[in-house]
Amino acid sequence: MSRFTSEAAFLACIDRHFPNEHPHMVRGRGDDCAVLACPERMSLSSDLFLEGIHFRCSYFSPADIGYKSLAVNLSDLAASGAVPLGFSLGLMVPPADREEASADPAEGVVGGADAQCVLNGAPMGTEAYWDAFFEGMAELAREHGVALTGGDLSKAPVLGVSVSVWGGPAASEQGSVPFLHRSVAKAGDVVFITGDFGLARIGLMALESMGRDAENLYPRAVRAHLRPVPRVADGQAIARYAAVQGGEPRMGLMDLSDGLARDLPRLVGTDKGSQLCVELEIPEEAVHEEIATYCLANDLHALEQATLGGEDYALVGTCPPEWLEGLRTVLPGVRVLGHVAKGDVHMLNGMPWEPCGFDHFA
Structure with missing residues (x-):
């Protein structure tokens, strides 16, 4: 050898x-x-x-x-x-x-x-x-x-x-496209996602308890943790769409690395004193079936685990509501999670929601 x-x-x-x-x-x-x-x-x-x-x-x-x-x-x-x-x-x-x-x-x-x-x-x-x-x-x-x-x-x-x-920068018919970033949201903007959320956390927990045998029961979740897909083409499509709209930057975007609960406040600039919060409406059926199956078998709350989970590397963003229809034409898989509001209390399905998730030093 x-x-x-x-x-x-x-x-x-x-x-x-x-x-x-x-x-x-x-x-x-x-x-x-x-x-x-x-x-x-x-x-x-x-x-x-x-x-x-x-x-x-x-x-x-x-x-x-x-x-x-x-x-x-x-x-x-x-x-x-x-x-x-x-x-x-x-x-x-x-x-x-x-x-x-x-x-x-x-x-x-x-x-x-x-x-x-x-x-x-x-x-x-x-x-x-x-x-x-x-x-x-x-x-x-x-x-x-x-x-x-x-x-x-x-x-x-x-x-x-x-x-x-x-x-x-991505190219378009009008020339180079501006890069996207966080903290451009305004009250009333929609919060959207392209990709899954929470799957990688379930993959991690299953791998920790079962090793690679977890692939037999939770193949999508395990792959989400081991082989996440960087959504490069989606990001470029979103950037091109935002550039066509013109005017001041109004498309916010980041990748989902530390979980919805921690990343969405960063997306809307809560950590930078924006005085904005997110109000999410996520029905239980929006959670991937492997998350629901794992949580049922392990006495866990599926939506809680899905929103805490990091390392999914989906793209989450904010944009004016009038941009949503056009954005869905460019990316049909875009899903709305909620909207941006004034205030400092984040809400999930009508209940206060703490911005916790993965932290390297916690």
Whole structure:
């Protein structure tokens, strides 16, 4: 079984999966800096993806880890309506012979290093493991046409992935489209979503209690957690539609990473003193059937779990109500969750609703 024992082995593996010539690079990997072919304006985002904090190797395959570490960054570009161009990769690699302590699933994802970092019997230090990791990442990079421009490698106590991604403005017949952002809502605007909410949380809880056997009962939820789909095309379509409307920015957008309960107040600028709140009307039947099934089997409230759940990477937005019909023409899957109102008390189905959800430091 071939083992990786040097930085050169990692770099050779990276080169097998990521071309070093790309339309978005003037000069690629191999120098101290890459030279990028950049538009006048760029949208930039970075995310960390750390073992024991964001994922467990016991149920994330190496391909899943590679895929998701890039996907969560591309989702940020989707929220700005950007066209993905490139990314850099920082990789923290634990020693192949480390003595690992199994994390306690009862404590959630946060925990120690995972003792089961293997792929069909191939441990993390092997070529097979890292081939699968980089192919999972490269699969998504090819789908979105992004270039790996460079990065860094280091030994570390646990596996960690740091990705920085950037993109340019979408194009339209009128020229470049402005990027979208949060905190443009006004009272009376509708709150909408494209994609599912709450599924990834159910996938996480099922994986924690059942391992990969959870796929047999909750396939959509498990896939939502392991392989979230960055809604890049949706974000660009929303940005183009907003640009056609003209005038001041009135389309707010963000991706759903920490759950509706925490992210929607951020979307309307509650955290920045906007004095706005959200009033949601979400019927029980709007919750995905796998959420309802899991919650029934585990004595949980389905709507509560759905609104607390993060990592769905759906897009949530606000816009004037008169824009809604046209937006649905562009994106037929758009669903209305409620509306924006004046005040500081968020409401869900007529009841006060606390803005709680995932917090890295809670």
